[in-house]
Amino acid sequence: MTVLVLVETEAGQIRQASRSAITAATKLGDVHALVVGNAADADAAAALAAKVTGVAKVLKAGADVLTHELAEPVADLIVSLAGDYSHIVAASTAVGKNVLPRAAALLDVQPIPDVMAVIDADTFVRPIYAGNALATVKSSDAKKVLTVRATSFDPAPAEGGSAAIDAVNVTVQDTVSRFVSEHTPTSDRPELESARVIVSGGRGLGSAENFQSVLTPLADKLGAAIGASRVAVDSGYAENDCQVGQTGKIVAPELYIAVGISGAIQHLAGMKDSKVIVAINKDADAPMLQVADYALVGDLFEAVPELAKAL
Amino acid sequence: MSEREAMEFDVVIVGGGPAGLAAAIRLRQLNPEANVCLIEKGSEIGAHIVSGAVIEPRALEELFPDWLERGAPLKTPVTEEEMYFLTEKKGFRIPALDRVMPHLANHGNYVVSLGDVCRWLAEQAEELGVEIYPGFAGAEVLIEKNRVVGVATGDMGITRDGEKGPNYQPGMELRAKYTLFAEGCRGSLTKQVMEHYNLRKGVDPQTYGLGIKEVWEIPAENHRPGLVVHSFGWPLDDRTYGGAWLYHFGENLVSYGFVTGLDYENTWLSPFDEMQRTKLHPIFRKHFEGGRRLIYGARALSEGGLQSIPRLTFPGGALLGDSAGFLNTPKIKGTHTAMKSGMLAAEAVIDALKAERVEPAAYTSLVRQSWLYDELKSARNVRPAFARWGSKLGALYAGFDAMVLRGKAPWTLHFKHADNETLKPASLSTPIAYPKPDNTITFDKLSSVFLSNTNHEEDQPVHLKVRNMGLWKTVNWDVFRSPESRYCPAAVYEAVDTDAEARLVINSQNCVHCKTCDIKDPTQNIDWCTPEGAGGPNYPSGM
Amino acid sequence: MKILVPVKRVVDYNIKVLVKSDGTGVETAGLKMSMNPFDEIAVEEAVRLREKGSATEVIAVSIGVQQAQDTLRTAMAMGADRSILVLSEESPEPLAVAKVLKALVEREKPDLVFLGKQAIDDDMNATGQMLAGLLGWGQGTFASKVEIVDGRAEVTREIDGGTETVSLAVPAIVTADLRLNEPRYASLPNIMKAKKKPLETIQAADLGVDMTRRLTTVSVAEPPVRKAGIKVGSVAELVEKLRNEAKVI
């Protein structure tokens, strides 16, 4: 079986999420990586993709119509290449989620989004009800189209492979959609929902001033977004849109550092799917410690500055 | 106020519990032309209902003789009964229950989810043409020329600071010839109506209990559908009224809960923790082993009985069910009485509609002529006996009342104090050491509230109005050490900065609408007001 | 300009669902059902466009069981002019839904279809994209802003790390993300009025769409409970673990 994986680049590298998708795909068969973009971007991406461990072949689709990875032309391209592939895979990124369902419809396939585990060629585990339940589903479609949840698979190493690169003849045109502009704020503070690291503070910080002066240096060091518990928001330590939890934002970063947050279930509901959780709390019985991978029991006013300095 | 839209009905009913729904149904049965509108503050009918519940089908039978064919969700008849007096380690089973405590004998009764019964009643009502609008709270009583002419629903989209937000929607006036208040125990509009018309003149103060409940799913092999267990005694001291219930019903479900009389005196008492630790008693613990907790909720109930029932009617309307206090306390049953009161009110209203009377006064005489009155009359001395003599002697009196007097005592015991007057200062109360939650059988408050599916739109004024914050500091903190942070079953109240200048934090979003703070605050300094419609718990099926 | 808004009836977002103890699915019986929150946003956006004069009619459609008409009534109370209920089994798959919608689009000839970006029950995030594919229309998914400019739909989309604006030939598909707007409440007077707005019911089978499921649910489980990790003795140890064990910094 051969699997086609749509691979994305970011800042001149293969996106980590795409490398996780490659890992998932290797469980299904030989991996062909599809890179898209204008001619120059596609060349660069193909060279990178060829080096990723596990990639058997790279399909390079370079054309102006593909510059911005718009769903309409990319889906058409995938359909034109779908031929003998048993599975078509992408990471569950904004691009993957935009493109793959469209391609699936054109192939008359019901897509399987957000795959967390591969059971066999037809059977996959995916979250439903915002991750409150995990469904194991089996597809009866001849071809499977899936997006893969990046945090569920370790990324394939960026180096180690040496796949052949095939240029694809791009005939697709796009007449219905047009790229206008892109706005990716270069602020040093990433958005909560998409941040790789989150430093989050609770009542333990004690005041708005402390919240800023204690958490900001650590967040700056880590390039992290700043989150907060409801108490911290209600007490005016942090803005409303920083709130993480049941009635705030649901986040799943790679690293979540909870500072002076007790870990009430309503807070956990918003961050329990984080890959690694660190708790910094003076109370060894705080519920946060029951879910944290690493717990530092102690005074946050000493521990956090020390941590910022050590990084 | 001119921007509010208005709509005219014959009858508007506030509250979709058994009382309001039974009234709505009876109205349309008696007069299919009457236009009847019912509003409910919960997001759907049943969303705010907390009850045991073992119910007597008597009133239902009168409302729908064919309730069985109609598929009413009364599926678990009571099969076995156990009543225990508990000490810390042991439980003594009361023999010959049906003679000693006939009010607790339950043959012919059913274990139900009262929320589901209400959902079913609502379907029947809608079929009969009642207009039901869940998600809208009655926020204001409309009184014109000293007659109640309807209610207004609350404005939506008011921000936390009381400004009109971008999604502001004014409330609506629901005007009616008769307005029936069926808000259940401690209704917020009922409170205003009682005050305006002085309906409580000459009656005993109402006294209350707080019921905190959990629904569990247990392994099928341990499930004994129809089993009904009650207890009194431990963990409460003899001065405190209350006890636990545990009912097996439905598909492997168990309803467990604990009622604490709100005339309790020890300011350190925490009804929530009493409920949690009682589960650890050997009599109860075995029922929970291997199970999982599904739902949590809490609600106050009126325990005053006959002596505390106010005048029932006023110009333009009437009080129904628990809003009036029709609960039979020794039986802990108020569903059949609530329904019956609703049906009788409906009869009076139909009659008043015909005769264009201002006040549906016939309701009072209909109540007096019905089994409802006889029942409450024979039960009237049990709860006050507990209040006077404590739970052991109270229980003895109850047995004596039942076996010897058969409820016909020539005297009536009265309640001397309202529940807010009974608390003793922190310095005179004995602190209670409650066990830490084990997260298997016992849990903390916040993870419990989680299972009530409670939420309130965040950006709205706090619906728990403290009249005077200064009083909180000098009385609630200085004297009683913040009893609200213990009696509130949803962790709404938190005393913070207690080592410096203590302050009260109100997490109004957590509120499960039990009404306890409105009742128990020592100086009646807290007013529970209706939040934005649909806010509050979302109790699912099974509660 | 006509706008079609598909709305789904789902378990209310305030309710925590429980996995059935036999692992066959999620217990939904007797739970409060509401309109999918993203669909409320889609309805709001469509109604705003009509209020601004950019659109003339807003039609809500739901595919599902009879009770989905409550959801349609809510859409009409929010301002949709009429609605269509397509009767089928509960929660059909996106592929089938997209095919039903395609048939309705061919009948109603809307200029825009506004959907929610995903339904909060199955979390598929697929129907809008699939409908766009089947129709060959442009798609503005995860929209945080929609404007009609010179007869084209200009849609600002939420992408990883920012936003992107695309211009779509009309007819087109838009799927609503959280930031698009804050939907209004269905007010009581409007709920009363919505009872009188037209609601047409048709059978999915009559549209000639094959609703057969492609995915079967083998089992449903609760997510594994996170276990407590280790207590570190010092900041230095924490840094060491994060670097070398967890490899997250």
Ligand SMILES: Cc1cc2nc3c(=O)[nH]c(=O)nc-3n(C[C@H](O)[C@H](O)[C@H](O)COP(=O)(O)OP(=O)(O)OC[C@H]3O[C@@H](n4cnc5c(N)ncnc54)[C@H](O)[C@@H]3O)c2cc1C
């Ligand atoms: C309907 C509902 C919705 C809710 N939604 C949310 C939500 O979205 N998000 C949310 O966060 N909460 C939410 N909550 C509230 C939640 O239940 C908790 O109340 C809240 O998360 C507690 O915040 P906290 O951990 O900051 O405060 P606390 O529980 O007071 O914890 C403070 C912690 O800081 C520690 N600490 C104090 N000082 C120090 C120090 N010097 N050094 C180290 N540690 C210290 C303490 O040991 C303690 O563990 C919701 C509740 C309800 C009922």
Ligand SMILES: Cc1cc2nc3c(=O)[nH]c(=O)nc-3n(C[C@H](O)[C@H](O)[C@H](O)COP(=O)(O)OP(=O)(O)OC[C@H]3O[C@@H](n4cnc5c(N)ncnc54)[C@H](O)[C@@H]3O)c2cc1C
């Ligand atoms: C813990 C507990 C255990 C019980 N056990 C039993 C038992 O085993 N058997 C038994 O028969 N009885 C039992 N009861 C008593 C029984 O539940 C009540 O007597 C009965 O529910 C009263 O019915 P009601 O319609 O008067 O009020 P409720 O059932 O309280 O209904 C009132 C309704 O009105 C709504 N409402 C209130 N205010 C407003 C407003 N302003 N605007 C709009 N809507 C409003 C509420 O949300 C609620 O849905 C128990 C009660 C409790 C609390």
Ligand SMILES: Cc1cc2nc3c(=O)[nH]c(=O)nc-3n(C[C@H](O)[C@H](O)[C@H](O)COP(=O)(O)OP(=O)(O)OC[C@H]3O[C@@H](n4cnc5c(N)ncnc54)[C@H](O)[C@@H]3O)c2cc1C
């Ligand atoms: C439908 C209803 C309406 C009520 N309305 C009122 C009210 O308007 N005002 C009030 O103070 N209490 C009222 N009550 C309360 C109740 O009547 C008494 O509190 C209760 O009967 C105890 O009365 P008692 O202690 O005087 O003596 P009991 O020994 O119980 O009563 C002695 C007799 O006095 C008569 N009686 C007692 N109270 C009243 C009364 N209020 N009106 C007419 N006859 C009475 C009755 O016939 C009773 O049998 C009402 C109760 C119900 C069920």
Ligand code: SF4
């Ligand atoms: S705030 Fe008052 S009404 Fe709300 S849950 Fe607490 S005690 Fe009950």
